Every structure is written in structure tokens, then in C-alpha cells.
Amino acid sequence: MESKSWKESYTELERLVLPPDTNIFNALYGGRLVEWIDNVAGIVATRHSRRRNVTGSIDSLFFLVPIHLGDIVTITGKLNYVTRSTMEIEVNVTTEEGLTGTRRVATKSFLTYVAVDQDGKPTDVPGLKIETEEDKRIFEEAEIRSKNRLALLAKIKADLKKQDTY
Numbered sequence: 001m002e003s004k005s006w007k008e009s010y011t012e013l014e015r016l017v018l019p020p021d022t023n024i025f026n027a028l029y030g031g032r033l034v035e036w037i038d039n040v041a042g043i044v045a046t047r048h049s050r051r052r053n054v055t056g057s058i059d060s061l062f063f064l065v066p067i068h069l070g071d072i073v074t075i076t077g078k079l080n081y082v083t084r085s086t087m088e089i090e091v092n093v094t095t096e097e098g099l100t101g102t103r104r105v106a107t108k109s110f111l112t113y114v115a116v117d118q119d120g121k122p123t124d125v126p127g128l129k130i131e132t133e134e135d136k137r138i139f140e141e142a143e144i145r146s147k148n149r150l151a152l153l154a155k156i157k158a159d160l161k162k163q164d165t166y
Contacts, residue, residue, distance in 0.1 A: 003127035004038060006135070009047035011077040013040050016098075017069055028067035033093065034058070037109055041089040044077040045113035050085060051124040055085060056112040057149055065095065067102050072096040074107070080110070081142030085122035087113045088142045111135055 013036065015021075022030050038055060045053040067073055074094045081088040092104040117123040130136050 001128045004048060005129045009044045009077075011040050011043045011093065013074045013075045014060070014074070017067060017071045017073060018063045019069060021071050023116075026069040026071070028054060028071070030063055033063075033073075033107070034061065034068065036073070037061075037091045037093065037107075038111065040077040040121045040151060041091050041111040041113060043077055045087050045115070048079050048082075048128075049113075049115040050125055051052075051115035051125065052117070053087075053113045054120075056114045057153075059110040059112075059149070061107060063107055065106050067095045067106055068097075070098045072098055079128060080129045080138050081146060082125055083146065084124055085115050086146070087115070087125060088146060089113060090138075090142075095133050110142070111112040112149060117148050124155045135150045 015036060017028050021028055032160055038058070042053060042055070058141050069081055072095070074096065075091060077091045080090050089111045091109050091111060092110070094103050095101045095106045115123050115125045128139065130139055
């Protein structure tokens with residue numbers, strides 16, 4: 001399986017925040033933004049792996065600024081790291097005030113996707129080409145996050161096993 005550049009799966013989505021997307025404060029529902037983030041990450045994972053994929057995890061997600069009715073939301077997804085069957089995808093969200101054009105960073109998140117076969121078992125994905133020093137730095141930082149995620153997952157599973165709920 002040949003390695004691929006992150007550029008081959010890069011995804012950008014723009015959405016206009018409409019009334020059904022907002023809460024009583026005319027701000028975008030957090031859950032709606034998470035849905036959009038997960039959708040973009042899913043597209044990145046599919047484009048890279050050309051396999052079925054499932055969301056494995058979403059790292060910390062901070063809502064830095066409110067996104068309001070009428071704002072234009074730009075969501076970008078980029079592949080940072082791969083293992084045999086997993087992919088870390090960075091998703092960045094900016095909001096643009098429709099009338100003034102003022103842009104602000106709304107959130108950044110890291111999602112892990114797992115490529116699966118017909119039976120739902122993890123399956124191989126292409127490697128990631130490291131083409132620049134920046135790519136190398138991003139890959140190395142993502143590798144650290146991946147190790148931390150795996151350690152946290154192991155701890156959660158061990159705790160649940162102790163409680164006899166896993």
C-alpha cells in the first residue's frame with residue numbers, strides 16, 4: 001500500500017449558520033458543530049484510506065468563541081498521523097461574521113478514526129508521506145498524542161473491568 005500526502009485528503013467545508021442550527025441565544029448548538037467536525041474528519045479519513053471508517057475518539061474540544069446566527073463557519077480537516085489502521089485528523093473551525101467579515105478561531109480538535117473491514121475489524125490504511133519539516137513536526141506531535149490516547153484508553157478499560165462493566 002503506497003503512502004499518501006495529507007494534501008490528497010484535505011477537506012474544507014463552509015456552512016452558513018441558520019435558525020435551525022441555533023439555540024435560544026442565537027448561537028450555534030455545540031452538538032451541531034461537533035456533527036460538522038465529525039463529518040469533515042470522516043471525509044478526510046475516507047479519502048485517505050478508501051475504506052469504511054469509524055470515529056475512535058475526539059480529543060478535548062473547547063468552544064473558544066460563540067458562533068452566531070448568520071455567521072459563516074469554515075471547517076478544515078487535515079491528516080496528521082497514521083498507524084496501521086488509525087488516522088489522527090486535525091479539524092480547525094473559524095467563524096466569520098457575515099456582515100463585517102471579521103474572522104475568529106472557534107475551535108481546534110483532533111479526532112481518531114479507525115479503518116474497518118466488512119466485519120468491522122480494523123484494517124490497514126496507507127502510510128502518510130512526510131514531505132516537509134513542518135509535516136515531520138506535526139507527525140511527531142501527533143504520535144505523542146496517540147500514545148497518550150492509548151494510555152488513557154487502557155486505563156479506562158482497566159477501570160471498567162474492575163467495576164465489572166466492561
